[in-house]
Amino acid sequence: MRRVATLRQILVLPVVAALLYGAGSLAAFPAPARAPTAMAATASPYATDAALAVLDDGGNAIDAAVAAALVISVVNPFDAGLGGGGFAVVHLAGREDKPAVTRALDFRERAPAAATRDLYLGADGKVVEGLSLDGHKSVAVPGTVAGLRELHKAHGRLPWRLVVKPAVDLARNGFVVGEEWVGSFEWRKEVVTRFAATRAAFMKHDSAGAEVPYQRGDVLKQRDLARTLQDLARDPRSFYEGRVAQAIVEEMQQGGGLVTAEDLRGYQPVWREPLCAPWRELELCTMPPPSSGGVALFEVLRLLDGVDLRGLGWHHPDALHRLIESMRIAYADRAEHLGDPAFTRVPVAELTSPAYAALRRTGIDDRRAKKSGDVKAANEAQLASLKKESSDTSHLSVVDGERNAVSLTFTVNYGFGSGVVVPGTGVLLNDEMDDFAAAPGVPNAFGLVGGEANSVQPGKVPLSSMTPLVATKGGQFFLAAGSPGGSTIITTVLQTLLHVVDYDMDCQAAVAAPRLHHQWLPESTRLEALGFDTATKGALELRGHSFTVTGGWGNAMCIRALDDGTLEGGADPRGEGVARGR
Secondary structure (H helix, E strand, O other): OOOOOOHHHHHHHHHHHHHHHHHOOOOOOOOOEEEOOOEEEEOOHHHHHHHHHHHHOOOOHHHHHHHHHHHHHHHOOOOOOOEOEEEEEEEEOOEOOEOOEEEEEEEOOEOOOOOOOOOOEOOOOOEOOOOOOOOHHHOOEOOHHHHHHHHHHHHOOOOHHHHHHHHHHHHHHOEEOOHHHHHHHHHOHHHHOOOHHHHHHHEEEOOOOOEEEOOOOOEEOOHHHHHHHHHHHHOOOHHHHOHHHHHHHHHHHHHOOOOOHHHHHOOOOEEEOOEEEEEOOEEEEEOOOOEOHHHHHHHHHHHOOOOOHHHHOOOOHHHHHHHHHHHHHHHHHHHHHOOOOOOOOOOHHHHOOHHHHHHHHOOOOOOOOOOHHHOOOOOHHHHHHHHHHOOOOEEEEEEOOOOOEEEEEEEOOOOOOOOOEEOOOOEEEOOHHHHOEOOOOOOOOOOOOOOHHHEOOOOOOOOEOOOOEEEEEOOEEEEEEEOOOHHHHHHHHHHHHHHHHOOOOOHHHHHHOOOEEOOOOOOOEEEEOOOOOHHHHHHHHHOOOOEEEEOOOOOOEEEEEOOOOOEEEEEOOOOOOEEEEO
16 A cells, blocks of 8 residues: 655655765664564554464474464554455475475455456546545455465464454454554545545544544554454454355445455465575565566666666766666556456566567666657557566564465555445455556556556456565575555565665665656656765756655565574564564
């Protein structure tokens, strides 16, 4: 989902940036978490604590990640939850009898069977504003519950009910509302307050009996959600075939939504071959399509080959110019070629090949920024010439004592998703249909445009930017990272990786450092407020770059293995998450 620019982001990050540039070093950033055995980095202290508790009880990284994701569903429903979906990259450490392996699980939402290409078009043939974003018609078939259960069934160690228990307890007994909750609710208040069941779940009554939002420090209990989680602890398929499924279908029918009993019953997560490639001394693995994250990440990294980032130094104008121009090309290709591989041919090998990067690199002028209108996606002739060489959201990372690692990103899309809570269940439903291209060239809520490859079709998975990443070194775990942030996810993960590997930052500095983002359209590059000094910004403007300065975005998490065998973790200061270890 899109991150809300909270007061903390607006005030704290510029101060950090000012300290950073004033000091001329990275000393201004807080120290990372370090621990000898295990580490969890999530968007909520409650989720991090749940992950560590599960590890203490004998669980592995998979158990801990599932427990943390379920807790996020309780305490941060504006980001992710049972009514959404996501992706997970899992690294299973090798043993004497078994080599290490990395797997990728797709539990992304899918379009209902009744979805049509012109679903969001009015009688005039134009997109109806808000129809794919708010309310019942914006809901795709949820995948979170099936995905977490599949992840646990395949690789978990503890009984399922014990992994679900921390979320049940928090839903029943309550948690303390924080600043992120208050800001997110205020941002999406018009939609959240539109539906009676949503108001009942996420609002309280004042002394006069009026419904009012929760404030920071209040305790929020969700008894309906606790009951749903208890049902899932006994039988996770109840979400798709039992009481919860029946309630979802009834709500869809009453509200004019498209999700049916058949849609729910037929949902299954998919194990996919992860998209892996060597880079520097590492092997990087992330999600393949229907995520665009891995393709775009590798495309930018290939375009940056030959640029001495370490030698130029952090935020040198030459390095930033190349970074922006590489992002511009990758996002142009994303808009044209990326989609669900079950419905369209996605030229993954071609777009991520060194040969393609060499071809596109010749079009980058080191002295002048290109206009996005002059940057085109790869054409069929270019792709054909390469075939012979072919080869708002929450993120959490967990690493255990055996060095199994999980990098998991999941979402309900926009803040508080569709705004629809299913009565009697506490389940907030996604608005993932907005991630399709409602019409060619029409931007979605994140400003991303798309074409036929990402058009609405029954059973299709909408294109995603989620980029859960695991890196190994010599076959051993090295790094796990990821972030929410809609269209900015890819560039946030990219910069986190570059900060650690090329600029020698620790994990905390890597996720806290100021960011930039370019996605082909719109034309301007997005910069964090005061995150880039005046001289650097001026040097880039002389090359033709234009900028939009905003508050912070993303909520990145990072864990890496140090040379001495210990683990280091960092949680983005833009959010309320925390990294802790054992």
